[in-house]
Amino acid sequence: MNPSKKISALIITYNEVNHIDHVIKNIAFADEIIVIDSFSTDGTFEKLSALKQVTTIQREFKNFADQRNFAIAQAQHDWILFIDADERITPKLKTEILETVNTSENIAAFMVKRLYFFKQKRIRFSGFQTDTTYRLFRRNKVKYIEDKIVHELPEIDGTSALLKNNMLHYCFDSAAHYKAKMEHYAKLKALELHQKGKRPNAFHFYIRPFYKFIVNYFFRLGFLDGKEGFTICYLSAYGVYFRYQELKRLS
Known part of the structure; x- marks a missing residue:
């Protein structure tokens, strides 16, 4: 892969011990993995510390926008893949991401549609049927709006598009x-x-x-x-x- 097309995968975590192994394995195709952990108390940090392929930084949580912007600042590569610990990238989406970063010339950021699960049951309605979020973008083209501290919104310098394949979101354990x-x-x-x-x-x-x-x-x-x-x-x-x-x- 051309060095200019490498991917930095970023995660912010707090008490995600049930998800962390799965999500790290899920994004193993990234060229670097950086996790910003908000001083987890359930063993998440200990698990991360044992993973040599992961750079883990502990940092106090102020709000989502602030934490995401800090994570972006740690990245080394031109493309950012942001993922939450309870999200999963399907094989088709992985292929599309790798193709996109190597062929996209003019688009700054890409949204992805998320499919929600309650435990293992797919939630098809209940307000989630149109959920999309920014997950792939160029590092120097996006910053999260600081005063939008929850349901954070990125400020995008350029155009955006929607990826064809969906992401899985195991949002509710109970x-x-x-x-x-x-x-x-x-x-x-x-x-x-x-x-x-x-x-x-x-x-x-x-x-x-x-x-x-x-x-x-x-x-x-x-x-x-x-x-x-x-x-x-x-x-x-x-x-x-x-x-x-x-x-x-x-x-």
Whole structure:
């Protein structure tokens, strides 16, 4: 492979001991693997430290945008492949990535569609059917927007495109795991809103969570995902409620 076409694979982690071995093996085709770990307490760091092909840096977590930008700054190669510990690249997507970095001339960043799984069950609806995210881009063309501290957005210098093949996302190990994840995101989002001077009211506590559930469960067909769909839609709505409870506490 031409040296200018090498790939730096980046991961940010916190307590991902159940996923870390699988994801490192999954991205073994990258020319370097860098993990930024937020002082995991479950054995993740110890596992990473034993892997000679992985550069692991422990760094305090401030927010997702800040952590991702720090990770990008550590990369040595022109192309960045960002992956979360609970994501997996399929063989077809791997082939497409390798072809893309060697043939793409004018595109700065590529999105990929993610297929969601609850444990091992594919979630086809519940608001996730249109999920795409930036995962492959040129190192000097992308920076994450610092004041967007959760559901972080990259600022792209140039054009972007969508890869044809999908990524697998094993996002939910259990209802308790998803609830904890929603609370973590809600706290960060509440901090973002607080920094912008927002204050909650009755509309935020009652109407917005209810609306979130109705949209995902009925209009985005969450009921077709069975009991898992109900659980996901309920906890997504709970996350909205929890966000504004946290904002109230900050206010």
